[in-house]
Amino acid sequence: PKTIYFSRHGESLFNVMGLLGGDSDLSARGKQYARALPSLVATHIPNADRLTVWTSTKKRTIATAAHLPHKKVAWKALDELEAGKADGLTYEQVEERFPEDFANRDNDKYNYRYQDGESYRDVVARLESVIMDLERQDHVLVIGHQAILRCLYAYFMNYSFERLPYIKIPLHTLIQLTPGAYKCEEKRFKVDI
Numbered sequence: 001p002k003t004i005y006f007s008r009h010g011e012s013l014f015n016v017m018g019l020l021g022g023d024s025d026l027s028a029r030g031k032q033y034a035r036a037l038p039s040l041v042a043t044h045i046p047n048a049d050r051l052t053v054w055t056s057t058k059k060r061t062i063a064t065a066a067h068l069p070h071k072k073v074a075w076k077a078l079d080e081l082e083a084g085k086a087d088g089l090t091y092e093q094v095e096e097r098f099p100e101d102f103a104n105r106d107n108d109k110y111n112y113r114y115q116d117g118e119s120y121r122d123v124v125a126r127l128e129s130v131i132m133d134l135e136r137q138d139h140v141l142v143i144g145h146q147a148i149l150r151c152l153y154a155y156f157m158n159y160s161f162e163r164l165p166y167i168k169i170p171l172h173t174l175i176q177l178t179p180g181a182y183k184c185e186e187k188r189f190k191v192d193i
């Protein structure tokens with residue numbers, strides 16, 4: 001691709017409460033980001049009329065894309081890392097209820113698989129088809145989740161597996177990656193909300 005665009009979904013109700021996973025709606029701030037996104041896109045993405053917007057099947061990414069006038073595709077493969085038994089809990093509750101798991105995740109975050117859930121390694125595997133498609137496209141904006149965007153970002157920016165689960169993908173920011181011969185050029189456009 002010439003250029004790829006990423007954004008996390010707007011702040012969700014689960015983000016506000018510090019809960020993992022789920023399928024919550026956007027918070028008031030998150031909705032504000034969704035309303036601001038069309039002008040952010042128009043300002044920073046050239047030929048935005050040719051843009052296709054990819055979301056997951058979760059409410060928070062679909063709601064973030066809601067005001068964008070472009071063609072949209074919802075991919076199940078873009079759904080957030082499945083936290084299994086930890087879904088809907090806070091990190092503190094996970095530590096309390098599953099202390100060993102919590103420690104294991106800390107030791108090897110890339111390979112740690114949640115009980116009844118996924119690891120970052122699993123997510124990288126399920127994103128393979130999305131990445132292959134993304135490689136062939138030119139004008140795509142992915143509105144995704146934190147863990148998912150870490151995997152996509154690491155792929156294009158050539159980050160190691162060890163660093164991947166710690167990449168900072170902030171909320172309310174449009175990330176532009178332009179692949180070059182040796183490395184990707186990156187720009188970030190933040191909205192103050």
Ligand code: F6P
Nearest residue numbers: 019020021080083145146147165
């Ligand atoms: O907190 C938002 C979130 O997307 C959770 O739903 C998800 O489990 C988590 O981030 C992934 O981040 P980490 O792998 O650092 O826990």
